[in-house]
Every structure is written in C-alpha cells, then in structure tokens.
Amino acid sequence: MVINVIVVAVTLLMGGFVGVWLVCPRCRPWIEAPKWQPLAWDEPVQRAISAKAGAGNPVGKTNPPSRT
Amino acid sequence: MATSQELRPTDLRTIPALIRWHGYAALGCVLYVALLGLVMSIRLHSPDWLGGVSWLSWGRLRYAHTQGLFFGWLGNAFLAFLYFAVPRLAGRPVTGVRLGWALFAVWNGLLVLPGWALVQSGVSQPLEWAEFPLPVDGAATLGMLMAVAQFVVPLLRARVSSLYVSAWYVLGGLTFTLLAYPVGNVVPEYLPGAQGATFSGLWIHDAVGLFVTPLALAIAYAVIPAVSRRPIYSHFLSMIGFWLLFLLYPLNGTHHYVFSSIPMEAQKGAVVASVYLGADVVLVVTNLLLSLRGRGGTVAADTPLRFVWVGVVVYLIVSLQGSAQAIMPVNRFVHFSDWVIGHSHLAMIGFASFIALGGLLHAWRLTPGCRYYRGAAGWAFWLLTLGLTVMVLDLTAAGLVQAQLWQGDLPWLDSVRASAPFWWVRSASGFVLLAGFLAVVAALSTGPVVAPSPAQVPTAATGQQDDAEEEVAGFRWLKNAYVLTAGAGFGLFAFSFVVLGLWPNRTLGEQIARTQPTDRPARTASEERGRQVYSQEGCMTCHSQLVRFTEDDVRRFGPASQAWESGGDAPQMWGTRRVGPDLAREGGRKSRDWQLAHLWNPRHVVPDSVMPGYPWLFDGSPTRPGRQALDLVNYLESLGRDAQLTGLSGPGPLPGRDPEEERRKGMFCDCAIPRTAGKAPVWDTTLAVGEGERFARRGAEVFARNCAGCHGPEGRGNGPAAVALTPVPRNLTTARFSDRRLSESLWNGVRGSSMPPWNDLTTGDLRGLVAYLGTLAPKEPPPELTGAERAMARELYAKQCAVCHGPDGAGNGPSASILAPAPTNFHEVRPTTAYAEAALAHGVRGSAMPRWGGKLMPDEQKLLARYVRSFSNEE
Numbered sequence: 001m002v003i004n005v006i007v008v009a010v011t012l013l014m015g016g017f018v019g020v021w022l023v024c025p026r027c028r029p030w031i032e033a034p035k036w037q038p039l040a041w042d043e044p045v046q047r048a049i050s051a052k053a054g055a056g057n058p059v060g061k062t063n064p065p066s067r068t
Numbered sequence: 069m070a071t072s073q074e075l076r077p078t079d080l081r082t083i084p085a086l087i088r089w090h091g092y093a094a095l096g097c098v099l100y101v102a103l104l105g106l107v108m109s110i111r112l113h114s115p116d117w118l119g120g121v122s123w124l125s126w127g128r129l130r131y132a133h134t135q136g137l138f139f140g141w142l143g144n145a146f147l148a149f150l151y152f153a154v155p156r157l158a159g160r161p162v163t164g165v166r167l168g169w170a171l172f173a174v175w176n177g178l179l180v181l182p183g184w185a186l187v188q189s190g191v192s193q194p195l196e197w198a199e200f201p202l203p204v205d206g207a208a209t210l211g212m213l214m215a216v217a218q219f220v221v222p223l224l225r226a227r228v229s230s231l232y233v234s235a236w237y238v239l240g241g242l243t244f245t246l247l248a249y250p251v252g253n254v255v256p257e258y259l260p261g262a263q264g265a266t267f268s269g270l271w272i273h274d275a276v277g278l279f280v281t282p283l284a285l286a287i288a289y290a291v292i293p294a295v296s297r298r299p300i301y302s303h304f305l306s307m308i309g310f311w312l313l314f315l316l317y318p319l320n321g322t323h324h325y326v327f328s329s330i331p332m333e334a335q336k337g338a339v340v341a342s343v344y345l346g347a348d349v350v351l352v353v354t355n356l357l358l359s360l361r362g363r364g365g366t367v368a369a370d371t372p373l374r375f376v377w378v379g380v381v382v383y384l385i386v387s388l389q390g391s392a393q394a395i396m397p398v399n400r401f402v403h404f405s406d407w408v409i410g411h412s413h414l415a416m417i418g419f420a421s422f423i424a425l426g427g428l429l430h431a432w433r434l435t436p437g438c439r440y441y442r443g444a445a446g447w448a449f450w451l452l453t454l455g456l457t458v459m460v461l462d463l464t465a466a467g468l469v470q471a472q473l474w475q476g477d478l479p480w481l482d483s484v485r486a487s488a489p490f491w492w493v494r495s496a497s498g499f500v501l502l503a504g505f506l507a508v509v510a511a512l513s514t515g516p517v518v519a520p521s522p523a524q525v526p527t528a529a530t531g532q533q534d535d536a537e538e539e540v541a542g543f544r545w546l547k548n549a550y551v552l553t554a555g556a557g558f559g560l561f562a563f564s565f566v567v568l569g570l571w572p573n574r575t576l577g578e579q580i581a582r583t584q585p586t587d588r589p590a591r592t593a594s595e596e597r598g599r600q601v602y603s604q605e606g607c608m609t610c611h612s613q614l615v616r617f618t619e620d621d622v623r624r625f626g627p628a629s630q631a632w633e634s635g636g637d638a639p640q641m642w643g644t645r646r647v648g649p650d651l652a653r654e655g656g657r658k659s660r661d662w663q664l665a666h667l668w669n670p671r672h673v674v675p676d677s678v679m680p681g682y683p684w685l686f687d688g689s690p691t692r693p694g695r696q697a698l699d700l701v702n703y704l705e706s707l708g709r710d711a712q713l714t715g716l717s718g719p720g721p722l723p724g725r726d727p728e729e730e731r732r733k734g735m736f737c738d739c740a741i742p743r744t745a746g747k748a749p750v751w752d753t754t755l756a757v758g759e760g761e762r763f764a765r766r767g768a769e770v771f772a773r774n775c776a777g778c779h780g781p782e783g784r785g786n787g788p789a790a791v792a793l794t795p796v797p798r799n800l801t802t803a804r805f806s807d808r809r810l811s812e813s814l815w816n817g818v819r820g821s822s823m824p825p826w827n828d829l830t831t832g833d834l835r836g837l838v839a840y841l842g843t844l845a846p847k848e849p850p851p852e853l854t855g856a857e858r859a860m861a862r863e864l865y866a867k868q869c870a871v872c873h874g875p876d877g878a879g880n881g882p883s884a885s886i887l888a889p890a891p892t893n894f895h896e897v898r899p900t901t902a903y904a905e906a907a908l909a910h911g912v913r914g915s916a917m918p919r920w921g922g923k924l925m926p927d928e929q930k931l932l933a934r935y936v937r938s939f940s941n942e943e
Contacts, residue, residue: 002337002567009315009563010344017308028304034232035303038293041156042434 083151084435086168090148091428093176095509097140102505104133106498112491115678122684123188127606131187131199137416138197138275140180145424146283147175150219150238152431153290157235158222171214178207190604195268195639197275198253205253212246233306234286240314241282247561248274261634262329265642266572270321270564277317280420287427288376292359295373295430296366301358309352316345318564323394324644327616329631334572339394346391353384371445375426378453382418386411400618404646406487407467410460417456425508432512441515444507451504459497466490475620479828480649485676576631584632585714591636591706598703601696605682610647613707625650627716648679653708662822663701664693665792672789673777690792750811760839767840770833778822783844793822795889795914802903804845809896810838820888848900851934861935864928872916877939887916898940904933
C-alpha cells in the first residue's frame with residue numbers, strides 16, 4: 001500500500017508537470033522565465049569584473065575592483 | 069512588485085555585517101568540528117590518547133561533531149548566504165535587522181555553544197542528528213522560527229511567477245525543517261522503541277534532505293548562473309526536481325532501519341522512494357551541469373564556482389550511492405560499517421560543505437567590508453578535495469572489509485583489527501581536511517577588503533515575468549508563494565508524517581500488543597540510571613541494540629529483535645553503526661566484574677579493543693566502581709533479559725528442534741539459537757610433534773591477543789584486569805588440564821567467573837589455544853601413594869572434600885550444582901603439588917573452596933594434595 005501511494009504520487013506529480021507544459025503553452029514562460037533573474041543580480045559588479053578578467057572568463061579571477 | 073528602491077541604505081550596511089558575523093561563526097565552528105573529527109579518528113587507532121577526560125569521551129565528541137557540523141558550520145554558512153541571496157531573490161530586504169542580530173544570538177548563543185557545552189558535559193539525547201538535549205531543541209526551534217520570519221516572509225510576498233528556483237528551495241527547506249525538527253527530536257522522547265524509531269528515522273533523513281540539501285541546492289542554483297553569466301539550462305526541469313525532492317526525501321527515512329521490526333511495508337516504501345530519489349537527483353544534476361556547457365574555463369578559473377561544481381558532481385555520486393545502499397541486498401551487507409561513514413562524509417563534506425563554501429566565498433567577495441584572498445581559496449579547494457577523496461575511498465574500502473568479515477563466523481574483534489590500517493589513513497586524510505579548512509579561514513580573513521559598491525542592489529523581478537503572469541491570470545490561486553510554501557513545506561511534511569510515521573505506528577502498536585509478554589519486569593531505578601549513562605556517553609554511536617532480520621545477524625547475535633523488546637526505551641537506542649558488537653542480548657554474557665574491568669580500561673580484558681575507557685565512573689580504581697559504573701553494568705545486564713525470560717533467546721535450542729534448521733530460519737521464528745552455549749566440541753591435541761608445535765605457536769599468538777589481559781602474558785593469572793576480577797583469573801601454570809576441560813571452558817566460558825565464552829574463535833585458533841595451554845604447566849609425575857596412605861587419604865577426602873568434589877573427585881558432589889564456579893573435577897584438572905597444597909592451606913579466593921589451614925594438620929593437607937592429584941590419569 002505504501003509503495004502504491006508513493007508510485008501514484010510520483011506519477012501524478014511528473015504527469016502534472018509534463019501535462020501542463022504540453023497543454024498550456026501560455027504557462028511555459030511563467031514556469032521558465034525566472035531563470036533569467038540571476039543574470040540581473042550584481043550586474044554592474046559583474047560587468048566590472050568581466051572587463052578586468054576578459055570576456056572569456058566573465059567573473060571571479062580577481063576581487064571586485066575597489067570603488068573608493 | 070518589489071523594487072530595489074525598497075532597500076534602505078541601512079539595510080545595505082547591516083546585511084553585510086550579518087553575512088560577516090555568520091560567516092566567521094561558521095568558520096570557527098567548522099574548525100572545531102574538523103578538530104573533533106580528527107581527535108575521534110585518531111582515537112580509533114590510539115584509543116588511550118586523551119583517555120580519562122570525561123568531556124573528551126569518544127561518544128560525547130561524536131555528538132558534538134555531528135551537531136556542530138549541522139548547526140554550527142552548515143547552519144551559519146547557510147544563514148550567511150541567505151542574507152546575501154534572499155534580498156536578491158525576493159527583491160526586498162529581509163524582515164529586520166534587529167531580528168537578524170537576535171537570530172544570530174539565538175543560533176550561536178543559545179543553540180550551538182550551549183549544545184556543545186551540554187553534550188560534552190554529558191547531557192544529551194541519544195538520537196542521531198538530534199543529539200542536543202531537549203532544552204537546546206527549544207532554542208533550535210526558536211532559531212528556525214526566526215529564520216522563517218527573516219527569510220521566508222520576504223519571499224512569501226513575492227509571486228510564484230517571479231520566484232527563481234533558489235527561492236523555492238529556501239521556502240520549502242526552512243518551512244519543512246521548522247516542522248520536522250520538533251517531530252524528530254521530541255516525539256521519540258515519548259514514543260518508545262520501534263514506534264519512536266519510525267519518527268527518528270524520518271528526522272535523520274529530513275535533516276540532510278530537507279535542510280542541508282535544499283539550502284545547498286539554493287546556493288548551487290544561484291551561484292552557477294551568477295558566475296557563469298548564463299541562465300540555468302531549464303527552470304522547468306528545476307521545478308520538477310524541486311517537487312520530486314520534497315515529495316521523496318522525507319519518505320526515505322525508514323531506510324536507516326531496513327531489516328528491523330518496523331513494518332516491512334514501510335521499509336520497502338522507503339527503499340522505493342530512495343530509488344526514485346536517485347532518479348530525481350540525476351535530473352537535478354543534469355540540469356545544473358548542462359547550465360555550464362561551454363563554461364569549463366570559468367569553472368576551472370573561478371574557485372567558488374569550482375567548489376559548487378564539485379559539490380554538484382558529488383551530489384550525484386552520493387545520491388546514487390544512497391539509493392544503492394538502501395536496496396536490501398546491498399543494505400544487509402554494508403549497513404553498520406564504515407561504508408556508511410564514508411557515505412555520510414561524502415554527503416556532508418563533498419556535497420553540502422563544498423557547495424556551502426562556494427556560496428560563502430562567492431557572497432564574501434561581493435560583500436563590502438569582507439576580506440577575500442583568492443590564492444588561499446584555491447589552496448583550500450585542492451586540500452579539501454584531496455582530503456575528502458582519500459577519506460571517502462578509505463572508509464568505503466574499510467566498510468567493505470568489515471562487512472565481509474561480519475558475514476562469516478569470525479570473532480567480532482577481527483573486523484576491528486582489520487580496520488586499523490584504514491583508520492590510520494583516515495586520520496591522515498583528516499589532517500589534510502583540517503588544513504583545507506584553515507586555508508578557507510585564510511581566504512576569508514586575509515587579502516584585500518571588498519569595497520562598498522552602489523551596484524549591489526538586489527533585483528528580483530523583471531517586466532518579462534509580469535507579462536508572463538498576465539497571460540496565466542486564470543491560475544490566480546497559484547500566484548502567491550504561500551501556495552508553494554503550503555505545498556512543499558506543510559503538505560509534503562504531513563504526507564511523510566502519515567505514510568512513514570503514523571501509518572507504520574498503527575501497525576506496530578497492534579503488533580506489540582499482540583506479541584509482547586504479559587507481566588514484563590520493569591527496569592529497576594539503577595538500570596534506568598544506567599541507561600542514562602549509556603546515553604550520555606554515546607555508547608550507541610558504536611554499539612547497536614538491534615539484531616536485524618538477516619541471517620548473519622541472527623547467526624552472530626541470536627534471534628532478531630522484536631518490536632516489543634525495546635518498548636521500554638524512550639528514546640530508542642537502536643543505533644546505526646557498529647564499531648563494537650550489538651548489545652541487544654548482552655545481559656548474562658559477561659560477568660559483572662568483567663564488565664567493570666572493561667569499563668575501567670577495555671584493553672585490560674580485550675587487549676585489541678579500541679573502546680575508550682571510562683575511569684571517571686570509578687573512584688580511582690577498577691575495584692572501586694562509582695554509582696554510575698554500577699548503574700551502567702546493571703543496565704547492560706538487563707539487555708535481552710526479557711527475551712530470555714520469554715524463551716526468545718536462551719542458552720540452547722528448544723527441545724525437539726533441529727539446531728541447524730533453527731540457525732537457518734532463526735530470524736523468522738520465535739526460537740532459541742544455539743549460538744552462545746551448548747555441548748562443546750573437543751579439540752584433541754594428540755598431534756604429530758611438528759604439528760603440535762605449530763598449533764602451540766598459533767595458540768600463543770591467540771592467547772596474547774585475547775587472553776593475556778586477564779591471565780597475564782605468561783598465563784600466571786596476573787594480567788592488568790586481574791585485580792578487578794573475583795575469582796581471580798586462573799593461573800594456568802599451576803595445573804594441567806585435559807583437552808576436554810579446556811575445550812569446554814573455551815566454548816562455554818566458566819560459570820561463576822569472568823571467563824567468557826570464546827566460541828566465536830575459529831576452530832584452528834581454539835585448537836591452537838588448547839595446544840598452547842597444555843604447555844604452560846610443568847609436567848610432574850603422578851603421585852605414588854602406599855596402600856595405607858591411600859586409605860587414610862580416602863577417608864579424609866570423603867569426610868572433608870567429597871560433598872563438593874564428589875566421591876571420586878569428578879567435581880559432582882551433592883553441593884556442586886549450587887556452587888559457581890563449580891568445584892574442580894580432578895579427572896580433568898591436575899594441579900601441581902605446590903598449588904594443591906597452597907589451595908588447601910589458604911583456600912581459593914572467589915570460590916567456595918575454604919581455607920583448610922588450621923583445620924587439617926600440615927601432613928594431612930599434603931596427603932590430600934597428593935591424593936587429589938592421583939585422580940587424573942594424565943601422563
């Protein structure tokens with residue numbers, strides 16, 4: 001019984017996600033859009049670091065540049 | 069929709085301070101935790117190092133190690149990162165600055181530090197991942213409640229359509245943990261035995277799966293795109309991963325007690341959920357690694373991202389390993405061994421700590437006022453990677469060796485001896501790990517200071533999401549984050565609570581009511597106090613009290629533990645690791661003196677033992693046990709008593725049963741297992757000269773490893789434990805023993821003395837011992853008695869000795885059956901003349917043999933000594 005409950009719950013959950021994705025194209029950006037958010041965090045800092053580190057290695061080779 | 073303008077300048081000043089303070093607290097804690105781990109590791113191969121100091125007792129350090137890792141290191145590191153990430157995820161500041169400082173004070177001042185102080189001073193709770201005692205549980209719950217108010221509330225005000233996956237994990241993880249922690253920590257305090265184990269099993273896995281994992285994944289999902297400047301591969305896949313994780317992780321808990329008395333249906337459910345979870349982790353990790361396609365150079369160059377990348381890869385490995393070891397054929401082999409310790413270190417260091425370090429380093433280098441030294445961070449990465457790799461490979465190999473040895477009939481101690489080289493390597497890897505964490509401290513406390521930057525303004529929302537939300541206005545009821553919190557936090561918690569907690573408990577309750585014997589004797593007050601001592605010293609971290617329903621367990625320890633047996637244990641003491649043997653049936657196996665000598669210094673009675681001594685339970689000497697030592701021994705003596713009284717386990721097979729059949733099916737029937745006693749095989753030592761010498765040499769080695777602690781290195785009964793034992797260990801040089809007598813004593817032990825059974829030694833070892841012991845006493849010719857002497861001696865003997873030793877010296881006189889140790893059977897034991905005379909003159913301490921000096925004339929004593937020596941027909 002426990003196994004059946006788990007299998008049914010997993011199946012419903014997976015099926016629900018795939019079903020919504022397939023039958024409701026309008027929902028897709030609603031589900032997918034948040035993935036762009038992290039690119040907006042600390043954007044100016046990232047740009048400054050990228051400029052110093054080079055385009056191929058946008059972040060992290062050095063400390064953030066001093067602004068004082 | 070929140071905007072960046074809602075952040076006040078004071079928030080921007082204060083949040084970095086909280087990041088720094090939690091970060092420094094995390095670093096302090098991880099150094100202490102790593103040091104504790106190193107000390108414990110060293111003491112496994114050098115058990116007397118730092119011995120004798122109660123607050124450095126191995127079990128107490130283990131409590132401090134795991135709880136310190138959980139709350140002190142990971143808890144503080146996660147909180148530091150949340151102060152960095154939540155304003156960005158929510159687009160608004162955390163709830164309050166004062167709340168932040170209060171949370172810091174509660175987390176460290178009321179939770180971590182008092183928790184450490186209490187468990188190291190002996191106040192603890194014997195539940196895995198819940199070792200801090202109940203008052204500290206209150207502080208932990210308060211801290212979690214404050215964390216929810218600080219971090220979840222800002223996110224709750226956001227709309228689901230603008231929530232990035234990291235925010236989902238923060239919401240789900242903090243809410244779920246707030247609910248699961250009290251259940252896992254408090255319920256088993258009041259629900260005993262197997263019933264409590266269902267809930268403590270849930271928490272063991274929830275601690276890792278619903279606190280550590282979600283917050284680590286929140287970091288991974290945040291750092292990877294932020295550093296690689298590329299979005300994650302698929303937010304859709306990340307959502308599936310999130311929901312499956314919150315559905316499946318809490319259903320895994322019972323896989324820690326596979327083959328126990330918890331209903332098999334719940335066990336199998338947990339196994340199925342574990343396998344599903346492995347598949348889910350494949351999905352999550354694939355999504356994360358696909359996000360780094362074409363960014364190999366960034367991963368290689370950026371240390372925080374490299375930490376996260378390794379953490380993600382290890383997450384895949386450790387999860388697939390976890391799924392595999394939950395499956396019954398694997399579980400029956402590796403459970404209780406160092407394999408599992410390797411698994412937990414891989415999870416807690418390789419996955420959780422690496423990702424936490426990546427998140428902390430990333431937040432640190434972007435946080436004004438923090439110092440960040442990139443070179444030291446790089447050193448930290450390589451040192452930690454090296455240390456972790458060596459430790460995990462070493463522990464995994466050690467686990468396989470231990471598991472293999474436990475499969476057979478070899479003595480338990482063989483697995484301890486075989487583990488020693490692995491434990492040395494483990495300690496070496498521990499030094500490397502400690503050096504790695506010191507490098508982390510250097511990376512975060514030296515180097516240039518990060519300057520304040522007006523650019524660090526959190527943004528969470530974009531017009532894109534607003535548009536998207538407009539398009540699906542029909543799903544208004546889904547739009548707010550509280551729906552998500554209710555589902556993943558409350559809903560799935562309730563689901564697991566019912567499916568793996570309440571449901572199996574109902575079955576267990578019925579089963580216990582049906583099977584438990586009536587009128588079970590309750591534990592005495594002393595035994596209850598002993599249980600507290602057992603708990604405070606963390607004995608269950610090395611000794612299980614759970615004979616599993618596996619053939620190997622049953623063959624070694626006796627019939628499997630029934631649910632009703634631990635019905636008096638709240639919280640339960642099942643344990644999940646065996647360095648030493650299972651103790652569920654310990655009562656009656658060793659004498660009280662043996663137990664006390666063993667507690668004072670285990671190596672006095674078991675020379676190769678790695679168990680720590682507990683001298684603080686004594687008043688300066690093994691012969692002066694304190695109340696706690698006596699209570700603990702009383703408790704140990706009570707273990708398995710109920711099973712013996714009900715005939716579940718006992719000294720021999722039930723009448724009319726086939727012993728072999730019982731041994732094979734023992735785990736499924738209520739029957740006795742002929743493991744610990746019975747008719748002894750006799751190891752005949754009438755061997756060819758060369759072969760006899762070979763066996764004697766082998767016996768000498770076995771004697772030195774197992775017997776010298778009591779009998780002394782030369783068998784003179786003067787080993788280090790002898791002073792604590794009554795009767796004193798036999799001086800084996802004062803008598804010659806028949807093969808039968810030696811075999812009997814080795815197989816069954818000697819009743820009324822501290823000599824335990826040694827029937828777990830191999831046949832070769834036992835035969836070797838018999839051969840060696842036969843060489844210890846000098847060969848003296850049999851006495852010659854004239855007819856008159858014999859007649860006089862016979863009369864004396866019949867008058868003074870026969871009542872115990874029997875009319876013909878066979879040790880079967882009318883009083884013999886009530887004497888322990890039993891009177892000497894002179895047909896099997898021929899004392900030397902000197903010893904026989906001394907025993908007659910002075911008696912034998914600890915036995916019923918009285919002093920005959922002063923009652924018999926010296927000549928009579930000498931005559932009797934010669935007479936009893938004449939019974940034996942040994943040449």
